[in-house]
Amino acid sequence: MVDILTTPVTELKGVGPRKASALNKLGINTINDLLTYFPFRYEDVGVKDLTAVQDHQKVALKGIVATDPTVIRFGRYKSRLNFNLLIDHNVVRVTFFNQPYLSKKLQRGEEVILYGTYDVARQSLSGIKIIAEDTSQRNDFTGVYNSSKEIKAGTIKKLVHQAYENYHESIRDIIPGSLRRKFRLLSREQMIKGMHFPVNAEEATQARRTAIFEEFFLFQAGLQELRKLRRQEQQGVKIDYDNKKLREFIQQIPFELTKAQKRVVNEICSDMHRPIHMNRLLQGDVGSGKTIVATIAMYAAVTAGWQSVLMAPTEILAEQHADKLATLLSPMGVNVALVTGNTVRNPRLRRELLTHIEHGDVDIIIGTQALIQERVHFAQLGLVIIDEQHRFGVEQRQTLLAKGGNPDVLTMTATPIPRTLAITTYGEMDLSVIDELPAGRKQVQTVWYNKKQVGQVRSLLREQLDQGAQAYVISPLIEKSAVIDLKNAEEVYQNLKDHFEPRYSVGLLHGNMTNDEKNQVMQAFKAGELAILASTTVIEVGVDVPNATVMVILDADRFGLAQLHQLRGRVGRGDQQSYCVLVADPKNDFGKKRMETMVATTNGFVIAQKDLELRGQGDLLGKKQSGLPSFKVGDPVTNLNILQVAQQAAHDIINADDYTTNNENRVLIEYLHQQIDNGSRA
Numbered sequence: 001m002v003d004i005l006t007t008p009v010t011e012l013k014g015v016g017p018r019k020a021s022a023l024n025k026l027g028i029n030t031i032n033d034l035l036t037y038f039p040f041r042y043e044d045v046g047v048k049d050l051t052a053v054q055d056h057q058k059v060a061l062k063g064i065v066a067t068d069p070t071v072i073r074f075g076r077y078k079s080r081l082n083f084n085l086l087i088d089h090n091v092v093r094v095t096f097f098n099q100p101y102l103s104k105k106l107q108r109g110e111e112v113i114l115y116g117t118y119d120v121a122r123q124s125l126s127g128i129k130i131i132a133e134d135t136s137q138r139n140d141f142t143g144v145y146n147s148s149k150e151i152k153a154g155t156i157k158k159l160v161h162q163a164y165e166n167y168h169e170s171i172r173d174i175i176p177g178s179l180r181r182k183f184r185l186l187s188r189e190q191m192i193k194g195m196h197f198p199v200n201a202e203e204a205t206q207a208r209r210t211a212i213f214e215e216f217f218l219f220q221a222g223l224q225e226l227r228k229l230r231r232q233e234q235q236g237v238k239i240d241y242d243n244k245k246l247r248e249f250i251q252q253i254p255f256e257l258t259k260a261q262k263r264v265v266n267e268i269c270s271d272m273h274r275p276i277h278m279n280r281l282l283q284g285d286v287g288s289g290k291t292i293v294a295t296i297a298m299y300a301a302v303t304a305g306w307q308s309v310l311m312a313p314t315e316i317l318a319e320q321h322a323d324k325l326a327t328l329l330s331p332m333g334v335n336v337a338l339v340t341g342n343t344v345r346n347p348r349l350r351r352e353l354l355t356h357i358e359h360g361d362v363d364i365i366i367g368t369q370a371l372i373q374e375r376v377h378f379a380q381l382g383l384v385i386i387d388e389q390h391r392f393g394v395e396q397r398q399t400l401l402a403k404g405g406n407p408d409v410l411t412m413t414a415t416p417i418p419r420t421l422a423i424t425t426y427g428e429m430d431l432s433v434i435d436e437l438p439a440g441r442k443q444v445q446t447v448w449y450n451k452k453q454v455g456q457v458r459s460l461l462r463e464q465l466d467q468g469a470q471a472y473v474i475s476p477l478i479e480k481s482a483v484i485d486l487k488n489a490e491e492v493y494q495n496l497k498d499h500f501e502p503r504y505s506v507g508l509l510h511g512n513m514t515n516d517e518k519n520q521v522m523q524a525f526k527a528g529e530l531a532i533l534a535s536t537t538v539i540e541v542g543v544d545v546p547n548a549t550v551m552v553i554l555d556a557d558r559f560g561l562a563q564l565h566q567l568r569g570r571v572g573r574g575d576q577q578s579y580c581v582l583v584a585d586p587k588n589d590f591g592k593k594r595m596e597t598m599v600a601t602t603n604g605f606v607i608a609q610k611d612l613e614l615r616g617q618g619d620l621l622g623k624k625q626s627g628l629p630s631f632k633v634g635d636p637v638t639n640l641n642i643l644q645v646a647q648q649a650a651h652d653i654i655n656a657d658d659y660t661t662n663n664e665n666r667v668l669i670e671y672l673h674q675q676i677d678n679g680s681r682a
């Protein structure tokens with residue numbers, strides 16, 4: 001049997017080097033590529049009864065050419081072709097724009113079928129094409145293909161026909177039979193036929209369902225297979241931690257871990273204990289308590305004689321982590337060091353610190369990008385924890401990893417991507433999710449005011465401040481304009497001072513300040529010396545001041561949902577009732593929907609789902625940030641259900657004991673290995 005997965009398109013009649021190169025540019029190299037180059041929509045070219053046609057419907061009409069077609073030209077390339085079409089006793093006015101040559105095919109008195117857009121009120125048809133009357137095999141329902149300058153949609157369509165005719169007997173089922181039966185999927189041959197040449201909309205829908213499943217399934221199966229292979233190949237460090245010491249430490253933590261925290265601690269520890277490389281993503285909603293989990297993991301490594309590193313995206317966060325870890329771990333006799341741009345600037349201190357790290361006198365090192373610099377060497381690096389990974393590039397991470405002998409890696413993120421989508425995005429990682437907030441947390445109450453209601457915002461602020469709480473007031477970062485941005489934040493700051501000082505002191509934080517200045521302000525806020533912090537979004541990630549209970553976000557419609565959720569996550573971190581006030585007059589529907597979503601829910605995963613839906617509908621603010629892999633037929637947002645099912649199915653098959661021996665999986669395994677080989681060659 002011919003293997004359509006490897007047979008090149010040049011085997012088809014009429015595909016020479018030029019066409020082959022045009023096809024290659026569309027991602028079509030093999031017969032299989034062509035057969036899975038599916039139409040992006042279908043046209044119903046079955047002749048319709050005039051009385052049943054709706055306004056502006058695209059439709060095929062059959063009638064008699066009742067007047068001589070006339071062509072009127074205007075300008076060099078523009079023209080209009082007009083004539084009347086008699087359908088029963090109705091006269092329909094037909095116009096074709098810029099296709100003057102069609103007049104030769106139209107004879108007065110002859111019957112024709114025309115395809116175009118029908119205007120009911122005017123009883124007119126804006127013609128798109130003439131449909132040839134007698135191709136007896138003509139389908140009423142026909143696919144429309146994406147084309148390019150170099151190759152026309154019509155040509156692609158003909159080639160698809162030819163490929164199907166010549167090779168349909170060689171189309172093998174990749175999805176194992178039991179799975180196809182379980183999910184009532186079509187055979188691969190039926191699916192390909194139904195996608196390209198459906199008889200009606202129903203058949204096209206049926207075929208699409210199988211096509212989407214196949215696409216998601218093969219993608220997921222590829223990821224899982226790859227992961228399995230890597231796991232077999234990649235030796236990592238075996239961290240033989242001291243369970244007794246670890247338990248003692250956990251007992252000393254001033255709060256009880258949530259069930260979810262305990263579960264992920266177990267997942268991480270058992271990964272570290274194995275000699276294979278750990279590459280795990282720790283995902284948890286804002287305020288869910290990821291830091292303590294990271295701390296436990298780092299301490300575990302220390303009890304086994306390894307150093308661990310925690311890399312944070314900003315200096316403020318690195319210091320915050322260092323403070324917390326030192327408080328928790330110093331009593332256990334652990335040495336914690338901070339390496340930031342600041343600490344390494346002083347030559348003497350730097351030398352001392354780096355020597356200590358290199359000699360292994362320091363157990364836990366916390367820092368920013370400064371850690372990546374070449375002069376930082378570790379004695380025995382066992383575990384790397386990366387906080388908020390989207391801020392670091394892949395290369396930076398690789399550099400850090402190269403500093404140890406393939407240390408275990410735990411990446412923490414609060415970006416609330418639904419679990420299934422997280423897997424499509426971070427496919428090669430194992431996933432641990434903290435899906436529960438610490439007990440006693442009250443839901444943050446969110447209100448949305450328009451800009452005129454500033455009086456209400458102030459009284460809410462005053463009420464909370466009177467009770468001893470602290471507040472953030474955030475103004476948006478205006479893209480490309482650091483100057484306006486600063487002006488904005490400064491104006492807000494001044495305004496707050498006018499209204500609240502001297503009773504309540506106000507601080508200002510913005511991106512143009514030096515790190516030292518920023519830290520001073522932050523420390524003052526943490527220590528409760530400042531009651532209100534006016535800030536731009538430099539505050540966004542990870543800051544933890546449990547006494548802050550009000551988050552006011554100005555021009556909130558300028559922020560994406562994920563960012564709003566992050567910002568709101570800065571309050572509600574203690575056991576006090578907290579508030580989030582959105583001030584916005586959104587200019588469009590998407591802005592309104594974002595505000596409504598924020599008011600309606602505090603659940604990060606629900607928000608993420610909504611965010612993706614809005615993106616799916618074309619909310620550009622969100623689309624830029626999405627970064628999800630793209631699929632040909634399936635859409636991870638609208639077809640989330642199929643994605644979930646396909647992913648689970650892939651997982652079950654690949655991890656089954658009889659995966660390699662079960663004859664049913666033979667074609668699938670061949671297919672996956674071919675894909676993986678192609679990937680490593682690319």
Ligand SMILES: Nc1ncnc2c1ncn2[C@@H]1O[C@H](COP(=O)(O)OP(=O)(O)OP(=O)(O)O)[C@@H](O)[C@H]1O
Pocket residue numbers: 255256257258261284285286287288289290291292413414438439541542543544546569570573
């Ligand atoms: N099990 C728990 N019980 C009570 N408080 C907890 C618990 N776990 C963590 N906390 C506290 O909750 C607050 C938030 O925890 P942490 O800073 O680790 O959150 P996070 O998951 O890193 O959130 P973010 O992504 O928003 O920074 C901290 O003040 C922490 O001390």
